Amino acid sequence: MSGIPAISVNNVIKSFKDVKAVKGVSFTIKKGEYCALLGPNGAGKTTLMEMIEGIQNPDQGEIIINGQTWKKNELEIHKILGISLQETNFFDKLKVGETLELFSSFYDLESERSNEILDLVNLQEKKNALVKNLSGGQRQRLSLGIALINRPEILLLDEPTTGLDPTARREVWEILFRLKKEHNITMILTTHYMEEADYLCERIIIMDKGTVLADGTLDQLVAKNNGAEIIEFSIEGEASNGFKLNDEKIKMVRDDKNEKWKITVDDIASTLPSFLEEMKQKGIKIKSLECRKMTLDDIFISMTGRRLDE
Ligand SMILES: Nc1ncnc2c1ncn2[C@@H]1O[C@H](COP(=O)(O)OP(=O)(O)OP(=O)(O)O)[C@@H](O)[C@H]1O
Ligand SMILES: [Mg+2]
Structure with missing residues (x-):
């Protein structure tokens, strides 16, 4: 049976x-x-x-x-x-x-x-x-x-x-x-x-x-979370406390623990050039930048505001 x-x-x-x-x-x-x-x-x-x-x-x-x-x-x-x-x-x-x-x-x-x-x-x-x-x-x-x-x-x-x-x-x-x-x-x-x-x-x-x-x-969990890929970056100077991107479709979250910003996107390759251009226009200097696939930890954070290991 x-x-x-x-x-x-x-x-x-x-x-x-x-x-x-x-x-x-x-x-x-x-x-x-x-x-x-x-x-x-x-x-x-x-x-x-x-x-x-x-x-x-x-x-x-x-x-x-x-x-x-x-x-x-x-x-x-x-x-x-x-x-x-x-x-x-x-x-x-x-x-x-x-x-x-x-x-x-x-x-x-x-x-x-x-x-x-x-x-x-x-x-x-x-x-x-x-x-x-x-x-x-x-x-x-x-x-x-x-x-x-x-x-x-x-x-x-x-x-x-x-x-x-x-x-x-x-x-x-x-x-x-x-x-x-x-x-x-x-x-x-x-x-x-x-x-x-x-x-x-x-x-x-x-x-x-x-x-x-x-x-x-x-894949199903990622699909429910507005995207499959993450651009994670840190920036220099005053703007590091808060700034906005023009594209309202992009969800931007700041992780206070490691002072990094995170954006969730469908496709890094098509988003990255306009992202970099906008940062340049705003005069914001990028200190570090990482592109990666969404992980279960990202999903957990977006659901609870906490990390899995906290
Ligand atoms: N025998 C018990 N008496 C009183 N409270 C309990 C008992 N067993 C579990 N709890 C409480 O129930 C909640 C869930 O505990 P549980 O052990 O199921 O969590 P867990 O997800 O397995 O955690 P961990 O990852 O630390 O093993 C906790 O708040 C725990 O303190
Ligand atoms: Mg347990």
């Missing part, structure tokens, strides 16, 4: 005393889709993930996984989910191989499965290392390995690469890519890193303050 969505989240609400952590979120994830839940600290990502994972109950709304609900089909759902939490405590005195064997035994799996996982997450050479001696990246891969042990159809990963350096992060990405290609897994991962969402996931859901701000492919 491939027509059934992998995950449906229908108008889900969750509060903790006076904190409204998730305020009516809805979305549907198709089978085989890789979706990033992107948002700053406190956006409600973990709370939402834990409700999908059956760890917390929504106050209102409904979560359906593969056509089933936690209330009625707990065992069936557990069989198809692979979960990695934002913070995982392993048994530090166990070796990597022993840890995987322990988790295999929870699922009644053959012990050969732990060897397959060591291959899958590139930890074969650490089989006999104590878990407490693993590097941050190796620990995250072990955590991913544990999530994969029961051959899940759906992976739910809460910040699988936070705190990792670019090389270690890339290693995790490569594993996730391979899983998509070879096993058609469905995945939701939460992240603060826009590059991660952009690189790994065809679908991006931006959350802030408990609600969904945007949902779609990167």
